[in-house]
Amino acid sequence: MKAAIIGATGYSGAELIRFLHQHPYIKDYTVHSSSQVGVEISESYPQLNQITSLPLQEINSLKISEDADIVFMATPSGISKDLTPGFVENGVKVIDLSGDFRFKNPEVYETWYKQKAAPKEVLQKAVYGLTELNREQVKEAKLIANPGCYPTATILGLSPLLKNINIDSGSIVIDAKSGASGAGRKASLGINFCEVNENFRIYKVNEHQHIPEIEQGLKTVCPQLQPIKFNTHLVPMTRGIMATIYCKPLEKTSQKLLVELYQQFYEKEPFVRIRKQGEYPATKEVYGSNFCDIGVTYDERTGWITVVAVIDNLVKGAAGQAIQNLNVMLGIDEASGLNGPPLFP
Amino acid sequence: MKAAIIGATGYSGAELIRFLHQHPYIKDYTVHSSSQVGVEISESYPQLNQITSLPLQEINSLKISEDADIVFMATPSGISKDLTPGFVENGVKVIDLSGDFRFKNPEVYETWYKQKAAPKEVLQKAVYGLTELNREQVKEAKLIANPGCYPTATILGLSPLLKNINIDSGSIVIDAKSGASGAGRKASLGINFCEVNENFRIYKVNEHQHIPEIEQGLKTVCPQLQPIKFNTHLVPMTRGIMATIYCKPLEKTSQKLLVELYQQFYEKEPFVRIRKQGEYPATKEVYGSNFCDIGVTYDERTGWITVVAVIDNLVKGAAGQAIQNLNVMLGIDEASGLNGPPLFP
Amino acid sequence: MKAAIIGATGYSGAELIRFLHQHPYIKDYTVHSSSQVGVEISESYPQLNQITSLPLQEINSLKISEDADIVFMATPSGISKDLTPGFVENGVKVIDLSGDFRFKNPEVYETWYKQKAAPKEVLQKAVYGLTELNREQVKEAKLIANPGCYPTATILGLSPLLKNINIDSGSIVIDAKSGASGAGRKASLGINFCEVNENFRIYKVNEHQHIPEIEQGLKTVCPQLQPIKFNTHLVPMTRGIMATIYCKPLEKTSQKLLVELYQQFYEKEPFVRIRKQGEYPATKEVYGSNFCDIGVTYDERTGWITVVAVIDNLVKGAAGQAIQNLNVMLGIDEASGLNGPPLFP
Amino acid sequence: MKAAIIGATGYSGAELIRFLHQHPYIKDYTVHSSSQVGVEISESYPQLNQITSLPLQEINSLKISEDADIVFMATPSGISKDLTPGFVENGVKVIDLSGDFRFKNPEVYETWYKQKAAPKEVLQKAVYGLTELNREQVKEAKLIANPGCYPTATILGLSPLLKNINIDSGSIVIDAKSGASGAGRKASLGINFCEVNENFRIYKVNEHQHIPEIEQGLKTVCPQLQPIKFNTHLVPMTRGIMATIYCKPLEKTSQKLLVELYQQFYEKEPFVRIRKQGEYPATKEVYGSNFCDIGVTYDERTGWITVVAVIDNLVKGAAGQAIQNLNVMLGIDEASGLNGPPLFP
Secondary structure: OEEEEEOOOOHHHHHHHHHHHOOOOOOEEEEEOOOOOOOEHHHHOHHHOOOOOOEEEOOOHHHHHHHOOEEEEOOOOOOHHHHHHHHHHOOOEEEEOOOOOOOOOHHHHHHHHOOOOOOHHHHHHEEEOOHHHHHHHHHHOOEEEOOOHHHHHHHHHHHHHHHHOOEEEEEEEEEEEEOHHHHOOOOOHHHEHHHHOOOOEEEOOOOOOHHHHHHHHHHOOOOOOOOOEEEEEEOOOOOOEEEEEEEEEOOOOOHHHHHHHHHHHOOOOOOEEEOOOOOOOOHHHHOOOOOEEEEEEEEOOOOEEEEEEEEOOOHHHHHHHHHHHHHHHHOOOOOOOOOOOOOOO | OEEEEEOOOOHHHHHHHHHHHOOOOOOEEEEEOOOOOOOEHHHHOHHHOOOOOOEEEOOOHHHHHHHOOEEEEOOOOOOHHHHHHHHHHOOOEEEEOOOOOOOOOHHHHHHHHOOOOOOHHHHHHEEEOOHHHHHHHHHHOOEEEOOOHHHHHHHHHHHHHHHHOOEEEEEEEEEEEEOHHHHOOOOOHHHEHHHHOOOOEEEOOOOOOHHHHHHHHHHOOOOOOOOOEEEEEEOOOOOOEEEEEEEEEOOOOOHHHHHHHHHHHOOOOOOEEEOOOOOOOOHHHHOOOOOEEEEEEEEOOOOEEEEEEEEOOOHHHHHHHHHHHHHHHHOOOOOOOOOOOOOOO | OEEEEEOOOOHHHHHHHHHHHOOOOOOEEEEEOOOOOOOEHHHHOHHHOOOOOOEEEOOOHHHHHHHOOEEEEOOOOOOHHHHHHHHHHOOOEEEEOOOOOOOOOHHHHHHHHOOOOOOHHHHHHEEEOOHHHHHHHHHHOOEEEOOOHHHHHHHHHHHHHHHHOOEEEEEEEEEEEEOHHHHOOOOOHHHEHHHHOOOOEEEOOOOOOHHHHHHHHHHOOOOOOOOOEEEEEEOOOOOOEEEEEEEEEOOOOOHHHHHHHHHHHOOOOOOEEEOOOOOOOOHHHHOOOOOEEEEEEEEOOOOEEEEEEEEOOOHHHHHHHHHHHHHHHHOOOOOOOOOOOOOOO | OEEEEEOOOOHHHHHHHHHHHOOOOOOEEEEEOOOOOOOEHHHHOHHHOOOOOOEEEOOOHHHHHHHOOEEEEOOOOOOHHHHHHHHHHOOOEEEEOOOOOOOOOHHHHHHHHOOOOOOHHHHHHEEEOOHHHHHHHHHHOOEEEOOOHHHHHHHHHHHHHHHHOOEEEEEEEEEEEEOHHHHOOOOOHHHEHHHHOOOOEEEOOOOOOHHHHHHHHHHOOOOOOOOOEEEEEEOOOOOOEEEEEEEEEOOOOOHHHHHHHHHHHOOOOOOEEEOOOOOOOOHHHHOOOOOEEEEEEEEOOOOEEEEEEEEOOOHHHHHHHHHHHHHHHHOOOOOOOOOOOOOOO
16 A cells, blocks of 8 residues: 655644554655755654655655555645545545545635635545445545544534433534644744743634534534534633533433533544543543544533534544544544544653 | 721732722721731832832731721631621721622521531621622622622623513523632642643632622622522633623514623623624633623524623622722722723734 | 834834833923834833823924924834934034944944944944943933843843953853843734743744843953854743853852952942842843842853843833933933833742 | 553543553553542543543552553552553563653752652663663663653754763753643643733743753763753643753754754664754644654754754653653554644644
């Protein structure tokens, strides 16, 4: 098996390298970038010194198609939709970490991403790679649309409820928070240290492009879903997402029942961990790992359910889930390359 | 005018000193503590070197009653309820920064704070010092119950809506976030640097003691209020609170109308600033200052209103609002001592 | 008195506004920028909402010369050297926060800043505004070269020694550390949150442009000074500089003697605070203030003196010292506008 | 092979678990603590949920001696000196992460640690486990004194120079900086988030207990070493140490020569990486890994050499080096369990 990472100078690209370095099967891969061609990747990422001396190569679709069995697209949204169809046509499997192939309906993409969508026929081939919910389809996929970071936490957090409990879907509020690495590796005043540090802010109010992705994902378990309220905040930290999710059940329930429901729902999942009653995960408890940790409670006083779901946005929210999907596609142990425990403190 | 600060070694105590140092009228004050008596306050707070050489004095109620015209209680909850009645009896005005006098109904305090409440007759004398809403009562008060940090942001954020718009009060969700200084200055593993830094966590789910304070406050503007959903999170930063508030109006509204409503509601307030349509405050924009900054929006797609209210928890959420109340009680410029702009970056 | 701030959208510009807002005499000022002309400054700095509604004006030297009595140049190095001569010629006083007028010898500037120096005749008029050491000259100055942040901490830290003790000047090592705000407000990958946070790095090894400024400054108290070793590090924090200074005395000395020496040397200084024996300042103890705090010790075991000097790089290292110099020039209380205690925590 | 971790609730203990979980040979281990006996380790460290369900056991020397082949002492200094002799006597190998067995001369320990030293005969058996310098002895060791965090960075940073270049050892200045995890997991005001965040401070000036350890280590390569100047600072970050080391060669040298010297010296080392000329490592480039990265330069202008050495204090400075030593003792691949690349960002 040979892989190619396109967009290797971004944070997700660097994480892919980290996981492939620990992967038992995929040792052979190339790294590609639209800039810094010819330069060793360790020039961009000195942490990779002595780990890899791979040079960055140009993004030559034809050559990559000839050399690679699997391509990771770790590029910003808007790039993959032009490159991926060629790979797919050439029989190369693609795992796309961008938003370009996540929507079955191209109009949704065009409305929220404000650019032209990928060709409809290629969109139809894409499997939405939220592994826990779509494992069977992932196994057969030629093209994986790797989920967004917020949708991963949110959909994993809400699915057990929507599948098993009568929820007033009009009551769903998702208050999400992310570390700054979600913005990618680029020069931008808004993510400068002095603007983010010792500060907490809300952004993209009412208009985050992950809203339709969450709604599409939740509709597969709850077809009658009403539009959801979803807002995002920037936390002065590098990694981590927490989705604090609120909703009202139509009938009374209990903390105990809810915790049991979640434990059963995710019983066999290697990467979803449910906290026991009265405990909730913090983002650092999944730091650097592919886990999604979830706590759930019911407030007798108010009738609200609160679900707390955390992931490392660069891992389960990006590169880690991509490797998890690769493993499923290859039919190997789903945790291959992903065994390292979270880093704490 | 002579003041006494009881609990001067806590963060709120230090902030009171910072503001009194810049106050045009109250230059004469003493500092009191149950520990470190005899030691200069600058031993605890080296930033105060050459600013004050006041020694910490014991908490001798009788002597303080003789010497001081006004007492700031900057002690943890549970201390003030024993000390304050004596001061009030002796004719000394008290501004209590703890939770001990915030509830008209002692049972509510006892349920949520899990300890005996202050005497009912003293509770009756206390004025809830959310200055913007209770200015007239503050003017005449002998005893101010200075509001909690979360209630300040939340009640200021929700009052214009609840007073002017038909809100489904059962839909109110308040997702609040705070920096670590809200936990006070004490040795505690949970607030150690390595446990808080690069981490984001939820705490006191369903059971934060500020819940009944918020409900009591909101009921003065919306008597039929249903129980509210309120959760709190710890942000890896020192200062700052953001309350992200969600609620559904019973009729359609618009962003423009809401912004205008808020601007009118707080038009004459020196310390409340409303962002224009499409803009929302970040916590650092009020850093070190007594401002409460608010942004509001309406999501046409979902029918939800989002209100974003930020304060510096140690200032408008504690010491600053105490000084503001003092100024109102004294009939002087409400911003006396509080003129310093926020510190940014 | 009317002032103009040129480069008001930078961090030093914003700090100048913060101090002028609290200044008893200079209430009238204009703000100028090469970008965003016509826009209110609070668009760039929302913390200034309701504090000032001044619009950014273009940098029209002629008009500024007509309107202003004093100009603050808060621009990056390389801008002031072209603008300042015109102001000086027009009789407008200038306080330049950049490096353009700090060197008597233009060749030194050209070597270290790698660009053309200001005209020699204007350089000759400039007074190096390290207030504590040059107060008499500042009083009469038409043009102040406001010192760099590192030189301020270092020269204040070393001067008492070099003036009073026989130091082996070849042994001087200055290991300096700064928060990220020293890099200014700009989009740059190197100061992105994720690159700075939870990281510590050294930069500009052997070649920091503040080296010749420190040497020029120290030579005024120690003419036979040998070249000094000076390195700088980036700390994951926004504000603050610490210079840890090492040197060897030619004769034995003692901690007690050194502390007394420093206390006497700075006895009458409003903004220099000497810690007592065995205590050393932390950067946060001067946060947001114009203080330079210093601790000094002697290590009997090794014969090394250690001096620890801290400042807030944006205040005593930039805008605050500029205001201090202004106050000296005006013959008013040197602390005017600078009375706010440090912000802690 | 069976291992026991004593002091498993500390940060080093948790790191040992992280590495053993990824170790190809040591899967079987027990965890011991003086508190929380009977509780699962994941109660203390929720990141370990589903990774291990081991309960904390009491520290019963006899039972541990029967069950374990190797004991990791991850306890604070002062504990191991009482427990370790028994293990050694029982033929159990010990890797002690505390300072108790690092000094050949018990008086040095007693002077700097201010408590009674371990028995001299056991001290004599201990091998100082700085793997790169003592690999041959480590292979045969029964008792490893695992080096301190600062000494690891400093001795690795200085050894190539002291072995190969004529250095004025009286000129050596080591200005060291560490993240807060070096202080361990405990409740202590000085390491509370609000006291450390956005702050930089110096501590234990002239008196850090790692000074004699560094001197003892350097004397093995430079017997005539004069007392060194070594100071430590607390950086507002969790992990990472940088030692910035200054010294003067007695003859001129060059950047090129120095870099080559270091590259040759550490050529075959799996965990030491030398940066090329003009480049220096940042702490995050070794984050979570066992690397020690080093940059070195010569300043023609001043004649000073600067060496920059970084490690992750919890890994190469504690648990990682312990595993590395274990691997050497076992004669297996030295990187077993330590293959994960650094985590960046």
